Amino acid sequence: MGPDTKKRIRDPEARRAAILAAARSVFAERGYVKATIRQIAQRAGVTHGLVVLHFSSKEELFLAAVPGTRDLGESVQGDVEGLAGRVARAYVARMESADSADPFIALVRGAADDQDSAKALLRAMREKSISAYLTVLDGADVPLRVDLLGAHLIGVTFSRYVLADGPIAAMSPDELTDYLTMSLRGILLGCPGRP
Structure with a gap:
């Protein structure tokens, strides 16, 4: 063997x-x-x-293997008011316990090397996320809000867990959770005066 x-x-x-x-x-x-x-x-x-x-497919296997896509339904379920906090806590807990070889971090790192694969995986992750969030949120703009959420978390992942440099990387996990809760609340629940 x-x-x-x-x-x-x-x-x-x-x-x-x-x-x-x-x-x-x-x-x-x-x-x-x-x-x-x-x-x-x-x-x-x-x-x-x-x-x-x-x-x-390899894509389906990747989506099943990456913890964030697998466990999304659990963090989304519950009251709408607490949604941003649940998502922020789940994201920070997962990423803080991940190592630099985590598949999602590897995907973010390698996106420039193979944009077609990265785009396909991002589309598949977006579809899964939209389905999960539609169980809690309503409105014609839910897909846009979910896409903004994904872009925001990819940016945080890149800053904190890939480059590991700057103010976001220097925050404690609790501070990051607090700031993410605030920003995710605006993305997911909208701001006053939103069209």
């Missing part, structure tokens, strides 16, 4: 969990573009066909 080959796993839930764990590590190490389903299958100790059976 090679270094990345493990004993085959028979339990379907355990196999799915192994695939997701392997995907997170392979995407983080190699980036979205260079990662292959075969590498992920080998690392998970399953066949290529089994990965494709659980996840029909």
Whole structure:
């Protein structure tokens, strides 16, 4: 057995969990573009066909493996007034516990290298996010608000977790959560006088 080959796993839930764990590590190490389903299958100790059976595409596997897209529904659910705080807390908690090899951070870092893949993943993440936020928010501009939210969080991710420089990077997690709650409230719930 090679270094990345493990004993085959028979339990379907355990196999799915192994695939997701392997995907997170392979995407983080190699980036979205260079990662292959075969590498992920080998690392998970399953066949290529089994990965494709659980996840029909590399894009779907990436979206399932990245914690922020997976757990979005949980942080969105609840009262509208507390929405910004829940989203800010979930984002900061996830990103503070992530390391620099986190798949989402790797995607933000590598976006300039393969813009087509980055655009496709951003579109897929946007669609998932819009669906989640439509369960709590209403209005014709929800897709625009969700897109602004995504752009804001990508910018924070780049400043704090990729470049790790400047005032945003210097904030404590609690300060970042407070400031994000304030800015996300404006994006998600709107400001007085908004058209």
